[in-house]
Amino acid sequence: MRHTLIDNKIALTIRESVSALFYAIFVLPAFGCWSGVIEVFPSSAGLGIATCALIGTASYLFYYLAIRTIGAARAMALNISYSAWAFIVSIFVFGTMPTVTEWILCFLIMLGTIFAACKPQDLFRFYRHP
DSSP: OTTOSSOHHHHHHHHHHHHHHHIIIIIHHHTTOHHHHHHHTTSHHHHHHHHHHHHHHHHHHHHHHHHHHHOHHHHHHHHHTHHHHHHHHHHHHHOOOOOHHHHHHHHHHHHHHHHHHSOHHHHTGGGOOO
């Protein structure tokens, strides 16, 4: 949100509020899910869902701050890497052992992230002779 009069936190609040209202007014009634929401909300699962929502909101705030700090192209490259980070976190949190294919794909995602985030002339600078 570079060069704007709206603060990142305000923009994030507007975005999340509109999203929540849209789901509450259109999506939940369309699938008849309000009864499930009413059952889950006061339970411990509701607390977990609320915690995940706060973490998601913080994630968007950090993404907007990254856009402001390093620019949209590089921030998007970092955003693309979420699937590789999910892979890495699953190893440490859930103790899963990925297959060889998953390792290769994670490596390719991270490599693509590096290529997308760097300028080509900076990436291969060490090959040039002064």
